[in-house]
Amino acid sequence: MxxxxxxxxxxxxxxxxxxxxxxxxxxxxxxxxxxxxxxxxxxxxxxxxxxxxxxAPGFIDMHCHLREPGHEDAETIATGTKAALAGGFTRVCPMPNTDPPVDSEAQVRFQLCRAEEAGFARVHPIGCCTRARAGKELAEIGAMKKAGAVAVSDDGAWIADPRVMRRVLDYSKAFDIPVISHCELAGLDYGVANEGLVSTRLGLRAGPDVSEAAAAARDILLAEFVGARIHIAHVSCATTVDIIRWAKARGIQVTAEASPHHFTLTDEALAGFDTNYKVNPPLRTEKDRQAVIRGLADGTIDAIATDHAPHTKSEKEVEFDNAPPGMIGFETAFGLGYEQLVLTGDMRLPDYINRMTVAPARILGLPVPRIxxxxxxxxxxxxxxxxxxxxxxxxxxxxxxxxxxxxxxxxxxxxxxxxxxxxxxxxxx
Ligand SMILES: [Zn+2]
Ligand SMILES: [Zn+2]
Missing domain, CATH: 2.30.40.10 (Urease, subunit C, domain 1)
Structure with missing residues (x-):
């Protein structure tokens, strides 16, 4: 010391x-x-x-990808948590879509050990909802929570089978752990871009925003039915914001997050076919971007999460269609939010900081950060x-x-x- x-x-x-x-x-x-x-x-x-x-209190990122185990050429828990600290995030929650996926107590413990060895930002792992994120059998939800997992999610995939989702919500209610849903309706995926004028002009394979909104609506209604908590990841379109606003007014235990790229950029950015703009869900229209900002400002969207998604140069330097979605985000998150939310007058500084600290802590059951x-x-x-x-x-x-x-x-x-x-x-x- x-x-x-x-x-x-x-x-x-x-x-x-x-x-x-x-x-x-x-x-x-x-x-x-x-x-x-x-x-x-x-x-x-x-x-x-x-x-x-x-x-300000240290920021908490409730949605990121650290790629360890399985993809250490793109990121490790050590390099990721160092980058997180550089962006002001003292705590981060890696999604479980590693190789193998984090679907057991042992995997949660492995992540915690690695983070401790690294000594940078603290790590609170998110476990899978289902074994190997396959959407069929439940993962060890109770055991993972006991080992330190703060939420469960099959991020990157939506749990298509409603019976499986109902059981996931049942178990997570019993273990008092939130379920984080990556909303992308089965059979109506995003392609590589938002379906609309821009995708037509550029000739990109695209999926409509209703894919997100319809998936979110199903999960929110199932959560209400079960009496469980549901968290909607990376909200990207106006309709989803409206649905969450409606659900909150109805008293459903729903929370949501938005990522800096979705309130900073629109699909117009795809014009140069730079694969670094390819994300999932895709960048949408100006109307959607404004709706996400309004959602953050009025509290419909509780938290800001980076969805930091590292990919190697060789993975991204391919045709737009074949590149994996995602961009890194720890080191630019604060600056983008400050520019797009506070300097624009849409949000007061303490409320912006709230979305990066108090809100994620409350959703995940972490101690609320205080100075x-x-x-x-x-x-x-x-x-x-x-x-x-x-x-x-x-x-x-x-x-x-x-x-x-x-x-x-x-x-x-x-x-x-x-x-x-x-x-x-x-x-x-
Ligand atoms: Zn996702
Ligand atoms: Zn993600």
């Missing part, structure tokens, strides 16, 4: 729970926050000037004025499949604290 006492002086402390920002000093001792207040004096403390900086005396010092320091350009050289992830290289960003994570250790990124305060 490098520093026993640290005083963060004069920063703007964001409280995403109360929705407030206050200028406060934060005194940290042995990894714990011991005091908050104005003009704090602390003898023998390392003083960090945080004037013109913001301080208050007695809490662990798990926080990030943000420079909202910082202008920066994203380049391949900065990337901590093992993969480089991002369409955002060369883009100007405003606002970045400059450092933080996790588990009693201080981490500094590109620009020490």
């Amino acid at each position: 490098a520093n026993k006492r640290v005083l963060l002086a004069g920063g703007r402390v964001i409280d995403p729970l109360a929705g407030k920002v206050r200028i406060w000093d934060v005194l940290i001792e042995n990894g714990k926050i011991v005091k908050l207040g104005k003009g704090l004096k602390a003898k023998q403390a390392q003083r960090i000037d945080c004037r013109r900086k913001h301080i 208050e005396p007695g809490a662990n010092a798990e926080l990030v320091i943000l420079d909202l004025k910082a202008q920066w350009t994203y380049t391949p050289e900065q990337v901590m992830s093992r993969s480089h499949n991002s369409p955002f290289f060369g883009r100007q960003f405003q606002g970045r994570v400059v450092g933080g604290f996790l588990g009693g250790e201080q981490f500094w990124l590109l620009h020490p305060a």
Whole structure:
């Protein structure tokens, strides 16, 4: 432990729970926050000037892909969690579509061990709903939860058989663990793009947005019937937002997430056939993008999740049709959200931070992150004025499949604290 006492002086402390920002000093001792207040004096403390900086709880990413085991050439738990920390995520939840998939207690334990060895962001694994994500027999839901899994999901695949989904919801209700649904109606898949004017113009094999909305509607109604919790992954279209809004008003236990690329980009980006824009669900229209932003602003969509999906160069450097979907997202998430949600005036800063911290913690049953005396010092320091350009050289992830290289960003994570250790990124305060 490098520093026993640290005083963060004069920063703007964001409280995403109360929705407030206050200028406060934060005194940290042995990894714990011991005091908050104005003009704090602390003898023998390392003083960090945080004037013109913001301080927020560490971000939680409830949806990412770390590729270990099975695809370590694209990412490992170590490289992925290091990239996560660089983006301000102190906790991440990898999806179980590894090889082999995380469908047993042993696999959950393996991920936790690997994360611990790496020592970067904390990992909370998500287990499969069904064995090998095949959509037939149930995975070891209870045993995985006991071992530390925080949710179950067959992400990448939708559970087509309603009897299987009903049983998954039954079990997850009994074990009090949320089910995360990748909504893509069987037989009506997305192809490689959103079905519409752009896909027609570009001649791309496409699938309609109703595929997502109809799948979400079925899962939400089944969850209501069973009395279980359902979480809709990567909401990408206006109709799905409407359905979730309706379901929440009806009292159904539904939550949802959106990914930065879906509230930043539209299918117009596919014009250059750059496979880094190919994601699942696909980028949609401006109307959908606006609906996702409205959903985030009014709380219909609870959380922001990256869906960080690393792929090697050789996997992505193929024809658009054959490239695997997904882009890396840890290191650009905060900047994209700040630009698209806060600088536009659509959301207040504390509410934006809420979608990255409090909301995912509540959905997953993790301790709600707080900056208050007695809490662990798990926080990030943000420079909202910082202008920066994203380049391949900065990337901590093992993969480089991002369409955002060369883009100007405003606002970045400059450092933080996790588990009693201080981490500094590109620009020490
Ligand atoms: Zn998915
Ligand atoms: Zn995913």
